[in-house]
Amino acid sequence: MAKQEDKFKSVISHAKEYGYVFQSSEIYDGLSAVYDYAQNGVELKKNIREYWWKAMVQMNENIVGLDSAIFMHPTTWKASGHVDAFSDPLIDNKDSKKRYRADVLIEDYVGKLDTKIEKEVKKAAKRFGDSFDKTQFLETNPRVLGYKEKGNAILKRMGQSLEKEDLADVKALIEELGIACPLSGSKNWTDVKQFNLMFGTKLGASAESAMDLYLRPETAQGIFVNFLNVQKTGRMKIPFGIAQTGKAFRNEIVARQFIFRMREFEQMEMQFFIKPGTQQEWYKHWKDARLKWHLSLGMGEDNYRFHDHEKLAHYADAAADIEFRFPFGFKELEGIHSRTDFDLKAHEEHSGKKLQFFDHEENKSYVPYVLETSIGLDRMFLAVFSNSLQEEELENGTARTVLKLPSVLAPTKAAILPLVKKDGLPEVARKIVEDLKWDFAVSYDEKDAVGRRYRRQDANGTPFCITVDHDTLEDNSVTIRHRDTMEQKRVPISELKSIIEEEVSMKNWLLRM
Ligand code: GAP
Numbered sequence: 308m309a310k311q312e313d314k315f316k317s318v319i320s321h322a323k324e325y326g327y328v329f330q331s332s333e334i335y336d337g338l339s340a341v342y343d344y345a346q347n348g349v350e351l352k353k354n355i356r357e358y359w360w361k362a363m364v365q366m367n368e369n370i371v372g373l374d375s376a377i378f379m380h381p382t383t384w385k386a387s388g389h390v391d392a393f394s395d396p397l398i399d400n401k402d403s404k405k406r407y408r409a410d411v412l413i414e415d416y417v418g419k420l421d422t423k424i425e426k427e428v429k430k431a432a433k434r435f436g437d438s439f440d441k442t443q444f445l446e447t448n449p450r451v452l453g454y455k456e457k458g459n460a461i462l463k464r465m466g467q468s469l470e471k472e473d474l475a476d477v478k479a480l481i482e483e484l485g486i487a488c489p490l491s492g493s494k495n496w497t498d499v500k501q502f503n504l505m506f507g508t509k510l511g512a513s514a515e516s517a518m519d520l521y522l523r524p525e526t527a528q529g530i531f532v533n534f535l536n537v538q539k540t541g542r543m544k545i546p547f548g549i550a551q552t553g554k555a556f557r558n559e560i561v562a563r564q565f566i567f568r569m570r571e572f573e574q575m576e577m578q579f580f581i582k583p584g585t586q587q588e589w590y591k592h593w594k595d596a597r598l599k600w601h602l603s604l605g606m607g608e609d610n611y612r613f614h615d616h617e618k619l620a621h622y623a624d625a626a627a628d629i630e631f632r633f634p635f636g637f638k639e640l641e642g643i644h645s646r647t648d649f650d651l652k653a654h655e656e657h658s659g660k661k662l663q664f665f666d667h668e669e670n671k672s673y674v675p676y677v678l679e680t681s682i683g684l685d686r687m688f689l690a691v692f693s694n695s696l697q698e699e700e701l702e703n704g705t706a707r708t709v710l711k712l713p714s715v716l717a718p719t720k721a722a723i724l725p726l727v728k729k730d731g732l733p734e735v736a737r738k739i740v741e742d743l744k745w746d747f748a749v750s751y752d753e754k755d756a757v758g759r760r761y762r763r764q765d766a767n768g769t770p771f772c773i774t775v776d777h778d779t780l781e782d783n784s785v786t787i788r789h790r791d792t793m794e795q796k797r798v799p800i801s802e803l804k805s806i807i808e809e810e811v812s813m814k815n816w817l818l819r820m
Contacts, residue, residue: 315634318693319565321710325767327351327692328566340559340570347767348688350718350748352573355687356552358716359575361813362600362820363550370548370577371541375529377522377554384505384521386657387528387650392621394501396469396477397560403491408560409477409499412486413465417458418636424454466617474499504557506570522556527679529553530578531650534675535662538580545664545675546589550577552684566685567633573684578646580675582666586645589678590625594643596820597680598629601640603819604713606694612637622649631690640690641682648674691716695768710768711791715816720747720807721771722764728753736775739785739800747807765790771807 322328327348330337344352364372384390396409427450432439445451461480468476477499487494505524511517523529530549537549552575559568566572581589594613601611609632616626624647628639651662651674663672695712714720723739725732733753743749750769752760757774764772774786779800787806788795798806809815 311634311636315565315693318634318689318696321696321708321766322348322565322692325710328688340563340568342566342569342685347718351691351712351716351768352684352688354716354718355691356573356575356684358604358813358816359600359682359684359687360550360552362817363548363575363577366817367548369543369546370550370579371537371543373530373533373537373549373551374553375526375533375551377556378510378520379523379528379532381518381520382657383528383532383654384524386653387531388621388653389505389521389524390503393505393524394503395560396474396499397502398478398481398499399497400488400491400493401495401497402493403488405488405490406560407488409474409481410465410469412481413461413477413484415489416484416486417461420454420458421637424451427451427454463617469618474501502560504559506556506558523554524557525555525681526551526553526574526576527578527681528650530576531654531662531677534578534580534651535660538664543580545666546579546581546585548577548579550575552576564635566689567635567638569685572686574681575684575687576679576681579678579680580664581678582669583648583673583676586624586647586676586678590643590645593678593680594627594629597641597643597682599820601629601631603816604691604716605819606691606713610694611640614639620644622646632694633689634693640686641680644679644681646677646679648676650677651675707762707765709765709790712768712770713816714770714790714811715813717768717770717811718748719750719764719767719769720811721749721773721803722752722760722769723749724752724757724760724772724774726757726774726776730777731780732775732777735779739773739775739803743803743807746804747811761788761793770810773803 325347326345329343329345331341331343332338360372364370397406398409398412399406427448428441428444431444431448432441461484464480465477468480475498478496481496482494485494506522508520508522509517510520530551533549537543538547552573554571555574556571559570579589579593598611602608612630614628614630616628619626623644625645627643629641629643630637631640655662655674662674664675665672691712695710697709697711699707699709701707721743723736725736736751736753740749740751752764754760761772770790772788774788776786779785783800784797785800785803786795787798787803
């Protein structure tokens with residue numbers, strides 16, 4: 308556990324030191340669970356967004372984009388159920404006066420059981436060596452099965468109690484499991500209460516005429532209310548999807564996990580409109596498709612798993628999370644939800660407008676069902692960043708910190724380094740920067756010895772370093788060094804563009820899907 312905490316701390320400090328993520332309003336001591344993306348972070352975030360957009364919109368003829376406003380008519384949120392049901396079950400510790408999400412306290416408890424399972428696996432792998440069969444061990448080891456059974460039973464009971472709004476049982480579960488306040492160790496809990504997560508604001512100049520608004524807690528509703536406009540103007544036929552990325556706002560209570568859970572964050576969502584009755588087939592399709600997208604980034608198959616929901620949101624008839632192994636354990640990264648016709652029907656009722664599709668094959672109109680994929684951009688950023696940050700022991704006994712970002716996402720693709728700041732080398736290096744910058748984000752770095760510059764670029768996540776030396780002046784060749792292998796090769800300047808392109812092109816990465 309301490310190791311996990313250390314890793315998480317180093318992720319946060321590296322993100323700050325290398326210009327990825329800053330605490331918002333830091334000079335005023337910051338604002339809790341609100342963050343700013345700095346010069347490198349903004350590029351990484353943009354690249355993740357683009358990687359998602361290309362896979363989702365550009366590569367699918369029947370999915371189009373949208374950019375709807377953050378402010379929406381307040382009835383939207385009544386219709387969507389957010390006014391009545393978008394709340395978290397909260398519990399206070401009477402001694403520490405700290406407030407927690409009751410479900411998160413219970414999930415963290417189950418997370419500890421998962422950690423115990425991982426420890427058993429590690430121990431057994433050491434004991435059995437090459438003959439160790441992890442799948443078989445997970446399916447047969449009595450201790451592992453015991454932990455799994457216990458975890459599943461706890462989550463099932465919690466899901467059922469939340470579903471029934473039986474908050475007294477959620478409190479009883481916390482007490483039965485002996486869960487203590489992480490801060491004080493006290494088990495002196497209040498009752499569990501529901502708390503709405505939407506931020507309110509006002510539109511209008513005078514107090515009398517002002518209209519109460521909410522900052523959107525998800526981007527999805529902007530898609531639903533535009534369903535008919537897009538379907539008609541785009542002449543879209545079912546099945547088709549509408550995708551958008553944008554800010555969402557939630558007054559989160561558990562706000563101590565860096566950019567994992569923020570109060571202002573960005574979502575990348577896609578609503579896929581389908582014929583009623585086909586939702587199971589499309590649910591499976593999108594679960595597979597989204598996992599493939601994640602795996603294409605090469606961050607390790609073992610780092611992902613599905614978690615099928617016991618407790619379904621008010622709009623869903625099936626839901627699963629793609630969970631990722633964050634530094635603090637497996638947690639939700641993306642949701643795939645079968646939302647039925649809940650949202651469109653609710654908007655029909657509240658707006659009095661028909662939100663239907665005329666199916667020529669069936670010769671009838673119907674309210675489409677919806678399959679949703681929803682991923683937090685910031686959470687994806689954290690997954691990529693934390694998984695990439697590595698401390699490596701080198702053969703010569705030294706160590707290096709390297710940010711092994713998937714090169715397609717790296718903020719800077721290549722750093723151009725003149726070996727020395729004289730003899731015409733900076734001029735040649737600058738010329739290479741000028742040529743490459745039309746196609747890639749590149750940087751120029753001449754400060755410090757070249758070894759230090761390599762380390763700095765490694766820690767920054769730059770996939771290539773290109774060094775200009777005195778031989779370059781003679782033969783127009785440079786040394787290109789690869790971040791991950793540290794391998795160095797001599798290549799003609801004229802080949803740089805194709806070498807970098809081969810490694811970082813979105814096409815090559817997306818083809819792995
Ligand atoms: N439209 C469906 C929806 O919003 P959700 O499970 O509440 O579903 C979807 O959110 C995704 O948005 C999550 O899987 C997560 O990646 C991201 N997300 C949700 N709340 C977040 C928060 N407070 N901070 C950062 N990301 C968040």
